[in-house]
Amino acid sequence: MKLDVAIIGAGPAGLTAGIFVRRAGLKVACFEKLAIGGQAALTYSIDNFPGFEKISGFELMDKISTQAKNLGVQIEYCSVEKVEQLNNKFILTTSMGKVEANKIIIACGCKVRRLGLDNEQQLTGHGISYCASCDGNFFKGKTVAVVGGGNSAIADVEYLHNIAKKIYLINRRDVFRAGEFQLNKIKAYKNVEIITPAVITKFCEKGGELAGIEINHAGATKTIKLDGVFLAIGSYPELDFINFNLNLDQAGYIIVDQNMQTSVKNVYACGDVVSKNFRQVINACAEGATAGNSCVYN
Ligand code: NAP
Numbered sequence: 001m002k003l004d005v006a007i008i009g010a011g012p013a014g015l016t017a018g019i020f021v022r023r024a025g026l027k028v029a030c031f032e033k034l035a036i037g038g039q040a041a042l043t044y045s046i047d048n049f050p051g052f053e054k055i056s057g058f059e060l061m062d063k064i065s066t067q068a069k070n071l072g073v074q075i076e077y078c079s080v081e082k083v084e085q086l087n088n089k090f091i092l093t094t095s096m097g098k099v100e101a102n103k104i105i106i107a108c109g110c111k112v113r114r115l116g117l118d119n120e121q122q123l124t125g126h127g128i129s130y131c132a133s134c135d136g137n138f139f140k141g142k143t144v145a146v147v148g149g150g151n152s153a154i155a156d157v158e159y160l161h162n163i164a165k166k167i168y169l170i171n172r173r174d175v176f177r178a179g180e181f182q183l184n185k186i187k188a189y190k191n192v193e194i195i196t197p198a199v200i201t202k203f204c205e206k207g208g209e210l211a212g213i214e215i216n217h218a219g220a221t222k223t224i225k226l227d228g229v230f231l232a233i234g235s236y237p238e239l240d241f242i243n244f245n246l247n248l249d250q251a252g253y254i255i256v257d258q259n260m261q262t263s264v265k266n267v268y269a270c271g272d273v274v275s276k277n278f279r280q281v282i283n284a285c286a287e288g289a290t291a292g293n294s295c296v297y298n
Contacts, residue, residue, distance in 0.1 A: 005021045005027075006028075006092055007021075009038065010031070010065065010075055010107075011038025011039065011272075012284040012288065013272070013288040014105065014270075014288060015030060015065055015073070017268075018068045020289050021105075021295055022068070026296065031076045031079075032077055036061060037057065037061025039235075040281045041061040042133050044056065044133040044158070045057075046281060049282055050282070060281065064285075076096060079094065079095045085264075088266075090103070104266070106254060108273055109271055110238070111238045113233050113236055114130075130230070132230045139160070143226050144160060144164045144167055144226060144230060145228075146230045148231065148233045150232065152232040154169075154183055155182070157186045158182070158186055161189045161192060164191070167191060171196045200213050212224055213229060245263075246267065247262065247263035254269040254275060256275070268295060269291065271288065272284065
């Protein structure tokens, strides 16, 4: 396959970039290894995207991807395993074969962070989850914990509070990264108990299922019986598949200029994978628009 522009990722940033590239008549495809819409599609409710007072992440992403597809943006469901530079072109090795592109846009988002405790992997899907809007319904009338202090953790509590009987929100610091407004909203829910500063030290298991957690709460060890734990402790960029050097910040996010241009000519980046302080669907889309436009006119 030969393309003018190859976009790695079909979340809000990648899809919007596709829309802008395609509207200029160029041949463009988004490569997506998971589901269309990325992390945003898993968001229960988005109420800060202009034009939609309240919309589910899935519905918003469905609208954006339909618009992209109708314009002629190709969506390829495959993983990009390697990107190399060869004679001013980019060669992508994908699980479907090789792709040649004149320019690339990296919009692959981030990977969810895990706590790294002993039996975390075994209990994933058996009481441990990283997605409240995907798995929350399995915990109707049950007791769960949400771990984290960012907007994702608060959004998970918001989603779960009408489903679960009781929710513990566990944050490792007394201070939350989440917005004040969102935090105050969940503080008012009667079935939510906030425990800080606290960290999980052990996942307790019974018959292959999560049975509870052991926490260190301000220096004291406590055990809490639980049916489920939702980990919302952030994410990190994974860029091992890029076979050339890009300027990254200390945390490994891609440094871009105002045109979403990276340190390498003809390589652009947008969305959660770029170095910034504010990660929302709205600015992912705006950055996608800029990256797409830069590909066309630079
Ligand atoms: P985040 O803002 O990076 O928050 C991660 C949280 O997990 C922090 O409280 C952090 O604690 C904690 N944490 C990290 N590693 C930990 C560990 N090993 N053990 C225990 N706790 C740990 O991540 P996020 O909540 O996923 O949000 C990511 C971005 O998306 C943010 O920019 C956020 O605003 C945005 N977002 C926005 C919305 C919305 O507006 N509706 C919804 C979801 C996400 P420390 O604070 O101590 O580091």
